[in-house]
Amino acid sequence: MADPLLEIRNLKIEVTIRPPGEKPHDITIVKGIDLDLARGKVLGLIGESGAGKSTIGLSPAGYGRGGVRITGGEVKVNGRDILQLSKGALRNVRGREVCYVAQSAAAAFNPAHRLMDQVIESTLFHGLASRSEAVARAVKLFRKLGLPDPENFGQRYPHQVSGGQLQRAMTAMALCPEPDLIIFDEPTTALDVTTQIEVLAAIKDAIQDTGVGALYITHDLAVVAQVSDEIMVLRNGELVEYGETRQIIEDPQEEYTKALVSVRSINHQAKAPEEAPILSVRNITAAYNKSADPVLKDISVELSPGQTLAVVGESGSGKSTLARVITGLLPPKVGQIDFAGRTLPRALKQRTKDDLRELQMIYQMADVAMNPRHTVGTIIGRPLEFYFGLKGKAKRERVNELLDKIEMGEGFIDRYPAELSGGQKQRVCIARALAAKPKLIICDEVTSALDPLVADGILKLLLKLQEIENVAYLFITHDLATVKAIADSIAVMYQGELVRYGPREQVLSPPFDDYTDLLLASVPQMRVGWLEEALANRRMASQGN
Amino acid sequence: MKYLRTIPITALLGTALTGMFLFAAIFAPWIAPYGMSEVVGDMWEPSSAQFLLGTDNLGRDLLSRMIYGAQTTILIASLATLLAFTMGSVLGILAAVLGGWMDQVMSRGVDILMSIPTLIFALVVLSVMPSTMLVLILVMGILDSTRVYRISRAVAVDVNVQDFVEVARLRGEGNSWIVFREILPNALSPLVAELGLRFIFAVLFLSSLSFLGLGVQPPEADWGSMVRENRQGIVFGVPAALIPAGAIALLAISVNLVADWILRRTTDLKGGRGG
Numbered sequence: 001m002a003d004p005l006l007e008i009r010n011l012k013i014e015v016t017i018r019p020p021g022e023k024p025h026d027i028t029i030v031k032g033i034d035l036d037l038a039r040g041k042v043l044g045l046i047g048e049s050g051a052g053k054s055t056i057g058l059s060p061a062g063y064g065r066g067g068v069r070i071t072g073g074e075v076k077v078n079g080r081d082i083l084q085l086s087k088g089a090l091r092n093v094r095g096r097e098v099c100y101v102a103q104s105a106a107a108a109f110n111p112a113h114r115l116m117d118q119v120i121e122s123t124l125f126h127g128l129a130s131r132s133e134a135v136a137r138a139v140k141l142f143r144k145l146g147l148p149d150p151e152n153f154g155q156r157y158p159h160q161v162s163g164g165q166l167q168r169a170m171t172a173m174a175l176c177p178e179p180d181l182i183i184f185d186e187p188t189t190a191l192d193v194t195t196q197i198e199v200l201a202a203i204k205d206a207i208q209d210t211g212v213g214a215l216y217i218t219h220d221l222a223v224v225a226q227v228s229d230e231i232m233v234l235r236n237g238e239l240v241e242y243g244e245t246r247q248i249i250e251d252p253q254e255e256y257t258k259a260l261v262s263v264r265s266i267n268h269q270a271k272a273p274e275e276a277p278i279l280s281v282r283n284i285t286a287a288y289n290k291s292a293d294p295v296l297k298d299i300s301v302e303l304s305p306g307q308t309l310a311v312v313g314e315s316g317s318g319k320s321t322l323a324r325v326i327t328g329l330l331p332p333k334v335g336q337i338d339f340a341g342r343t344l345p346r347a348l349k350q351r352t353k354d355d356l357r358e359l360q361m362i363y364q365m366a367d368v369a370m371n372p373r374h375t376v377g378t379i380i381g382r383p384l385e386f387y388f389g390l391k392g393k394a395k396r397e398r399v400n401e402l403l404d405k406i407e408m409g410e411g412f413i414d415r416y417p418a419e420l421s422g423g424q425k426q427r428v429c430i431a432r433a434l435a436a437k438p439k440l441i442i443c444d445e446v447t448s449a450l451d452p453l454v455a456d457g458i459l460k461l462l463l464k465l466q467e468i469e470n471v472a473y474l475f476i477t478h479d480l481a482t483v484k485a486i487a488d489s490i491a492v493m494y495q496g497e498l499v500r501y502g503p504r505e506q507v508l509s510p511p512f513d514d515y516t517d518l519l520l521a522s523v524p525q526m527r528v529g530w531l532e533e534a535l536a537n538r539r540m541a542s543q544g545n
Numbered sequence: 546m547k548y549l550r551t552i553p554i555t556a557l558l559g560t561a562l563t564g565m566f567l568f569a570a571i572f573a574p575w576i577a578p579y580g581m582s583e584v585v586g587d588m589w590e591p592s593s594a595q596f597l598l599g600t601d602n603l604g605r606d607l608l609s610r611m612i613y614g615a616q617t618t619i620l621i622a623s624l625a626t627l628l629a630f631t632m633g634s635v636l637g638i639l640a641a642v643l644g645g646w647m648d649q650v651m652s653r654g655v656d657i658l659m660s661i662p663t664l665i666f667a668l669v670v671l672s673v674m675p676s677t678m679l680v681l682i683l684v685m686g687i688l689d690s691t692r693v694y695r696i697s698r699a700v701a702v703d704v705n706v707q708d709f710v711e712v713a714r715l716r717g718e719g720n721s722w723i724v725f726r727e728i729l730p731n732a733l734s735p736l737v738a739e740l741g742l743r744f745i746f747a748v749l750f751l752s753s754l755s756f757l758g759l760g761v762q763p764p765e766a767d768w769g770s771m772v773r774e775n776r777q778g779i780v781f782g783v784p785a786a787l788i789p790a791g792a793i794a795l796l797a798i799s800v801n802l803v804a805d806w807i808l809r810r811t812t813d814l815k816g817g818r819g820g
Contacts, residue, residue: 327715351717353717356717368708369712371709371727371730373731374726374730383716386717386718
């Protein structure tokens with residue numbers, strides 16, 4: 001291997017934490033990592049949250065987020081140790097030799113400036129090209145990244161383009177100064193699967209054409225398998241496994257890597273629908289205000305007791321709106337909802353306490369679904385007190401029983417949400433829903449904010465609880481892997497319409513309608529070369545039409 | 546003890562000074578060397594061993610009047626602030642929770658109250674009503690509550706859209722649970738910071754009213770009216786008017802130091818404990 005582009009030796013990174021009421025102390029979040037990256041190669045950094053992957057990824061820019069300090073080791077870019085550079089010299093490296101693509105492009109662009117000005121900003125700042133040259137470069141990149149109308153794309157403001165386009169614009173911004181190294185920090189995580197595949201392809205092409213080296217940070221092994229040459233698996237700031245992409249995917253050595261590769265291996269036998277449904281949604285049409293176009297158009301679905309109906313769709317498909325209509329937060333314009341043998345009043349205010357109790361909801365973001373100023377005991381205990389009048393010791397006992405059910409110990413009862421991990425928070429939310437002894441729980445993207453292994457644990461728990469409590473789930477998700485794992489029946493939604501609905505086996509077997517086909521084909525598979533195949537298939541299909 | 550060391554020096558200073566003022570206010574009858582309206586010497590005597598701060602325009606001991614003045618000033622200002630906060634924050638959060646026309650009625654009402662300069666409004670009301678302590682507290686409290694209302698409504702609107710409030714609504718909780726248990730604990734840190742600030746404004750407001758002769762009535766002592774009584778002395782080089790004025794400034798600064806520190810501490814705690 002010729003002169004390596006990036007060389008990291010024994011990197012140690014620390015952060016000072018200041019718990020209130022305690023002495024501030026340092027914890028080491030990256031514990032001695034080595035890595036090498038050659039020009040034109042892509043290294044995937046993979047791990048769950050807290051693995052230190054973003055922290056390592058940002059080190060070539062000499063940057064530590066939120067009080068993070070690099071305390072040991074060397075980080076050499078083009079043979080120079082970044083850690084020894086002065087602030088001025090570091091500024092010359094950033095945005096010139098090393099560029100960064102953030103997870104949320106929507107938050108990374110300044111909404112008040114046109115895209116072009118932001119894309120060429122660092123190129124001009126470093127004096128790498130004149131304005132007209134930089135603009136020409138940017139237009140070329142826009143074209144390469146498959147953005148519509150590349151000549152005029154830069155004249156738009158960030159809010160005028162879609163999320164996927166914005167992410168590609170951000171990639172263009174990183175490529176524009178013609179850097180040697182690009183850091184991609186979860187660039188497709190916030191995107192829908194059908195958009196993700198396009199952005200992935202664009203990024204991969206751009207890397208190959210320009211010969212830039214890249215660090216690709218993600219928690220999704222299937223995604224990183226498509227773009228990277230090598231993969232480094234991290235956990236708790238330590239190296240787990242480091243090797244060629246093909247070896248990691250096909251022949252993982254470590255237990256943890258094996259677990260990551262075989263994630264979503266839940267095998268749930270789909271049940272046939274029963275005669276009397278617990279929930280039947282009939283011809284629902286709903287809109288957010290009187291004059292607006294409906295976000296739900298004539299939706300009818302049914303759900304049997306103790307079963308799971310998965311509602312699948314991309315953002316904007318109306319799947320969360322369906323949940324709001326069922327819970328009564330958004331009264332529908334047309335249609336009715338039958339639940340447990342009675343017709344539910346349309347608005348929340350008209351519903352009885354029993355209507356509310358039997359229909360619970362679990363949210364995507366567990367941290368904002370719990371009051372940060374309440375203890376776990378209060379959070380789970382309140383429904384017990386509110387619906388069943390439990391107080392004092394009886395309430396505490398029941399809370400402990402519920403904590404036991406979600407596989408958490410009694411020790412958690414006096415803790416605050418901020419003291420829990422992401423998975424534990426979601427478990428507490430499940431316990432809160434269960435406390436009401438519901439017949440139906442609406443799960444709104446409950447696993448999408450979690451790491452794959454943690455999400456797996458949550459899904460298994462939900463399935464186990466379904467067996468015990470015979471509760472039905474309306475499972476809203478964009479993730480088809482989850483759907484395959486747990487659903488008994490599936491409803492596919494697109495732009496407010498139900499495109500496909502039926503028992504799981506039927507929905508997931510051909511012949512497919514166009515949209516379901518696209519959706520299924522866009523889910524990244526855990527093997528090398530999937531991206532090329534998927535794109536080739538897509539091209540064939542469009543030629544066939 | 547360990548904990549004390551983490552408190553910044555400015556906060557310690559603020560706490561000490563505020564503590565001193567509070568001590569003087571609470572134990573006024575025991576620590577004041579003379580009675581509040583007792584004439585003990587000549588007018589505007591300079592400070593001496595007998596009268597530490599000298600005497601005022603009627604020959605009363607200035608130090609004793611300062612101590613009794615602290616009592617009146619701090620009592621009225623605290624009660625008015627307390628009233629402003631209870632009313633302002635509860636109504637503000639309620640407006641955010643209820644929304645719709647109730648919010649409109651309350652918010653526009655507050656807008657109307659706020660569009661009239663407070664001092665002029667207070668002067669008009671107090672020239673009609675008797676200047677008793679109760680009326681003073683009510684007038685100051687209600688006028689100040691409009692400011693608190695605006696802040697707590699703004700904070701509550703943000704908290705109100707959080708998922709945990711929706712969870713409580715879906716559970717069927719009433720407005721009082723949502724206001725007091727879900728939103729108020731999460732709106733507390735900006736409100737506490739505001740509390741310090743509003744208390745100082747209350748002290749200043751009361752002092753202005755007293756200085757204009759519509760606040761605390763003689764022979765009761767309060768710092769504003771003491772400035773008024775002794776203001777003629779300045780012409781003759783007597784500093785008697787400057788002492789209560791200085792006390793007002795010192796109290797304002799020290800309370801502010803404490804409020805600043807509390808604000809910093811509570812924002813550290815944002816998102817719950819141990820975060």
